[in-house]
Amino acid sequence: MTMTQSLFPSTQHDAEIEFWPDVEHLVIEDEAPVDNFLSAKLQRLLVEILYSSWASLGMTRPFVADADIGIFGSVSQPPIVPDVFVSLDVEAPQDFRQKKNRTYLVWEFGKSPDVVVEIVSNREGNELGRKLGDYGRLGVAYYVVFDPLQQLGDELLRVFGLREGQYVALAEPWLEQVGLGLTLWEGEFEGVRTTWLRWCDREGNLLPTGSERAAQAEAKAERLAARLRELGVDPEK
Numbered sequence: 001m002t003m004t005q006s007l008f009p010s011t012q013h014d015a016e017i018e019f020w021p022d023v024e025h026l027v028i029e030d031e032a033p034v035d036n037f038l039s040a041k042l043q044r045l046l047v048e049i050l051y052s053s054w055a056s057l058g059m060t061r062p063f064v065a066d067a068d069i070g071i072f073g074s075v076s077q078p079p080i081v082p083d084v085f086v087s088l089d090v091e092a093p094q095d096f097r098q099k100k101n102r103t104y105l106v107w108e109f110g111k112s113p114d115v116v117v118e119i120v121s122n123r124e125g126n127e128l129g130r131k132l133g134d135y136g137r138l139g140v141a142y143y144v145v146f147d148p149l150q151q152l153g154d155e156l157l158r159v160f161g162l163r164e165g166q167y168v169a170l171a172e173p174w175l176e177q178v179g180l181g182l183t184l185w186e187g188e189f190e191g192v193r194t195t196w197l198r199w200c201d202r203e204g205n206l207l208p209t210g211s212e213r214a215a216q217a218e219a220k221a222e223r224l225a226a227r228l229r230e231l232g233v234d235p236e237k
Contacts, residue, residue, distance in 0.1 A: 036121055038119075038121075038148060038149075038192075038194070039083060039119045039121055041189060041190050041192060042083070042084075042119050042146070042148070042196065042197060043067035043068070043083055043084055043119070044067070044190075045189050045196060045197075045198065045209070046065075046067075046084045046117060046197065046198070046199065047065050047066060047067055047084060048209055048210060049198065049199050049207050049208070049209050050063070050065045050086065050199065050207070051065070052207075052208065052209055052210040052213060053199075053207040053208055053213070056213075057179075057201065057207070059179065061088050061089055062088070062089060062090060062091045063086060063087060063088045063089070063090065064086075064087050064090050064091070064092045064104075064109075065084070065085065065086045065087075066084070066085065067083060067084050067085075068081060068083065069081070069082075069085065069103060069104050070103045070104065071085065071104045071106070071112070071113060071116075071138065072103060072104065072105050072106060073106050073112070073137075073138050079103070079104075080116075080131070080134050080135065080138065082113075082116035082117060082118060082135075083116075083117055083118050083119045084115075084116070084117040084119075085104070085113040085115065085116045085117070086113060086114055086115040086116075086178065086180075087104070087109065087111065087112075087113040087114055088114050088178055089111070090109045090110070090111065093108075106138070112138045112139045112140050113140055114140070114141045114142065114175075114177060114178050115140070115141065115142045115143075115144065115175060115178060115180075116135055116140050116142075116143055116144065117144040117145075117146060117197070118131060118143075118144070118145050118146070119146050119148070119197075120145060120146065120147040120148070120149065120151050120152055121149065121151070122151055123151050123152070127145045127147075127152065128145065128152060128158070131143075132160070132167050135167075136162060136165060136166060136167055139162070140162065141161065141162050141175075141177050141178075142159065142160065142161055142162070142175045142177070142178070143159075143160040143162075143167055144157070144158070144159050144160075144173075144182060144197075145157070145158040145159075145160075146197045148194070148195060148197075156184060156195065157173060157182065157184060157197065159173045159175075159182060161175075174202065179202075180199050180200075180201075181199065181200040181201060181202060181204065182197060182198070182199060182200065183197075183198055183199075183200045183204060183206070184196070184197060184198075185197075185198045185206060189209070
């Protein structure tokens with residue numbers, strides 16, 4: 001394995017060769033399934049909303065969000081695989097034929113994710129123990145634990161912020177550094193009605209999914225058409 005003198009490329013213009021870690025031996029795709037249907041739906045909801053609503057929030061910072069992707073902090077350590085992660089000020093690679101572009105290598109992106117979300121499905125994940133330390137050492141700014149089946153106690157949602165290398169519980173689920181909040185929502189998604197974890201703005205307003213945004217636009221158009229008819233105007237013309 002070719003080791004690197006630094007995890008990040010040299011800024012010196014006269015550097016002849018930049019050495020990067022060899023990642024060919026890393027296992028980045030083991031084809032392991034997600035925990036259950038609920039976890040899979042929760043992951044899709046959290047990721048889809050960001051891509052559907054980001055621009056409408058006036059957010060211009062590039063980002064990458066995904067589910068069940070390995071986060072490698074080192075070539076010598078196994079990855080951490082959060083249920084959902086969000087990383088700001090980075091861009092997704094385009095050439096997925098290269099192995100290094102098919103997973104999250106911290107040294108390639110130049111930073112750790114800003115937010116990770118763990119969805120508890122049993123008591124084996126150690127979300128409030130080992131993973132707290134793992135994500136803290138990785139430097140993830142916000143660690144979110146959603147416990148929809150209440151495997152770990154009565155609290156459905158726990159949100160932690162990194163302070164001087166240690167996680168502390170946040171009084172409010174507002175992630176200041178990324179400009180996003182989290183809230184619990186009773187509603188229906190993909191035909192299932194239950195309590196969901198969703199993104200929100202500072203005032204607690206839900207960030208809509210793509211289908212919700214389309215429905216809102218359709219309802220607005222229908223109201224406008226009705227008003228035009230009241231004024232004697234055919235909206236079709």
